[in-house]
Amino acid sequence: MTAKGNILIVEDEAKMRRILELSLGEDGFTMLSAEDAESGLKLLQNGSVDLVVTDLKLPGMNGLEFLQAVKRFNAALPVVVMTAFGTVETAVEAMKAGASDYVLKPFSLDEMRMVIHKELDVRRLREENRSLREALQQRYQHPNLVARSPKMQKVLATVERVAATNSTVLLGGESGVGKDLIARAIHETSRRASGPFIKINSTAIPENLLESELFGYEKGAFTGATTSKPGKFELADKGTLFLDEIGDVPPATQVKLLRVLQEREFERLGGTRTLKVDVRLIAATNRDLREALEQGTFREDLYYRLNVVPVDIPPLREHKEDIPELVNLFLARSSGESAKEITTVSPEAMRMLMDYYWPGNVRELQNIVERAFALAKGPVLGASDIHFDPPRARPQNAGTSLLPEGMTLEQWEDEMIREAVRRANGNKSQAARMLGLSRNALRYRLSKMGIADEGEGT
Numbered sequence: 001m002t003a004k005g006n007i008l009i010v011e012d013e014a015k016m017r018r019i020l021e022l023s024l025g026e027d028g029f030t031m032l033s034a035e036d037a038e039s040g041l042k043l044l045q046n047g048s049v050d051l052v053v054t055d056l057k058l059p060g061m062n063g064l065e066f067l068q069a070v071k072r073f074n075a076a077l078p079v080v081v082m083t084a085f086g087t088v089e090t091a092v093e094a095m096k097a098g099a100s101d102y103v104l105k106p107f108s109l110d111e112m113r114m115v116i117h118k119e120l121d122v123r124r125l126r127e128e129n130r131s132l133r134e135a136l137q138q139r140y141q142h143p144n145l146v147a148r149s150p151k152m153q154k155v156l157a158t159v160e161r162v163a164a165t166n167s168t169v170l171l172g173g174e175s176g177v178g179k180d181l182i183a184r185a186i187h188e189t190s191r192r193a194s195g196p197f198i199k200i201n202s203t204a205i206p207e208n209l210l211e212s213e214l215f216g217y218e219k220g221a222f223t224g225a226t227t228s229k230p231g232k233f234e235l236a237d238k239g240t241l242f243l244d245e246i247g248d249v250p251p252a253t254q255v256k257l258l259r260v261l262q263e264r265e266f267e268r269l270g271g272t273r274t275l276k277v278d279v280r281l282i283a284a285t286n287r288d289l290r291e292a293l294e295q296g297t298f299r300e301d302l303y304y305r306l307n308v309v310p311v312d313i314p315p316l317r318e319h320k321e322d323i324p325e326l327v328n329l330f331l332a333r334s335s336g337e338s339a340k341e342i343t344t345v346s347p348e349a350m351r352m353l354m355d356y357y358w359p360g361n362v363r364e365l366q367n368i369v370e371r372a373f374a375l376a377k378g379p380v381l382g383a384s385d386i387h388f389d390p391p392r393a394r395p396q397n398a399g400t401s402l403l404p405e406g407m408t409l410e411q412w413e414d415e416m417i418r419e420a421v422r423r424a425n426g427n428k429s430q431a432a433r434m435l436g437l438s439r440n441a442l443r444y445r446l447s448k449m450g451i452a453d454e455g456e457g458t
């Protein structure tokens with residue numbers, strides 16, 4: 001029979017002790033017993049006890065003093081006291097001193113059983129309660145992460161779900177959507193949080209050095225290897241390894257990665273010793289890996305090993321509800337780092353930020369808010385403080401659209417209009433001429449874009 005819990009009995013009467021030991025033992029409890037308080041305390045300190053049953057009248061240290069000692073040792077431990085009929089006052093005193101319940105002698109075994117089960121249930125519920133509370137607090141422990149929109153909430157829910165596992169995670173999403181941030185959040189929410197978080201970016205390292213960075217090398221493995229060095233996999237032992245830009249890992253290295261993922265073991269370059277590590281892998285890519293699969297530049301078997309839990313982070317234009325809070329976060333950060341403080345954004349400025357198509361996602365928003373913070377003269381961030389980056393050309397290999405990534409025709413037009421107004425230094429007649437529009441048509445477009453007509457002259 002599996003143990004239901006450990007019970008410590010402290011009772012000087014041998015017969016009573018024996019009866020409790022036997023009957024509760026038969027019920028499936030693991031029994032410890034002592035004939036006085038002193039030896040009871042020793043047993044308590046040596047082992048794990050879930051509940052104490054003690055007589056109040058004991059030789060040497062009395063039951064009440066024993067109870068107080070138990071409570072000092074562990075205030076959450078339930079203590080049931082036994083007391084003789086006619087000494088109810090002592091029972092009351094014991095309850096005041098922290099006893100959970102009492103039974104009056106003589107009692108039936110059923111009565112004792114009931115009290116014990118009740119107390120153990122209460123204890124279990126309290127513990128469940130505490131761990132639930134802890135879990136709830138953890139849910140909000142990403143102070144640097146804004147994720148109020150349903151789409152980002154979904155991402156966070158997955159983060160929480162995978163954090164509890166050791167599964168490999170594949171983070172996808174355009175540049176600047178927050179892949180680094182989410183990778184860190186997974187690590188920090190996981191049981192590995194106290195272990196290392198090691199990041200390696202395959203595009204930032206020359207191809208011929210990538211393997212030695214990942215797996216380490218032994219002295220003499222190649223020219224210049226004058227000492228041996230551990231790789232990122234070894235450094236990340238008991239922690240998380242974040243492999244950024246996985247889509248750019250060269251084929252030879254892909255094979256080696258596959259082996260680590262399958263067997264959890266590898267050798268250093270030039271080494272013969274097989275090393276085993278306990279590492280959770282998080283990989284990220286801002287390219288569509290399935291496209292790379294079709295082109296044959298990425299191994300399918302590696303893809304399936306990595307794609308155990310896919311987490312796709314949406315582009316900012318798909319969760320614009322988060323923009324106001326992101327702006328506040330970045331403003332608070334900038335304010336914290338400088339003598340100036342800005343806590344308000346004018347409605348026009350906010351409208352501009354909400355209407356923009358954010359090809360560079362949260363990173364671009366952060367840059368633009370930082371720039372606006374630096375430019376703003378008063379305590380309010382205004383429309384004139386906001387300057388978007390000129391539209392980027394779309395990479396040649398990226399499909400058939402004429403427009404920059406993620407941009408609609410209307411957004412492109414808005415961008416042209418802003419650029420014209422900028423080049424004309426705000427002179428709307430001049431801007432209208434550049435665009436081949438009448439001044440009224442330009443006014444109309446500007447008002448639609450939420451840019452107020454300041455009514456300046458022709």
Ligand SMILES: Nc1ncnc2c1ncn2[C@@H]1O[C@H](COP(=O)(O)OP(=O)(O)OP(=O)(O)O)[C@@H](O)[C@H]1O
Nearest residue numbers: 144145146174175176177178179180181286362363
């Ligand atoms: N949800 C968010 N809340 C707060 N800050 C965010 C959020 N998402 C991204 N950021 C911030 O935006 C910047 C870019 O994020 P990050 O570096 O994680 O993007 P990335 O997806 O890894 O980009 P890349 O593909 O270029 O590596 C960082 O400064 C990050 O702190």
Ligand SMILES: [Mg+2]
Nearest residue numbers: 179180244284
């Ligand atoms: Mg990144």
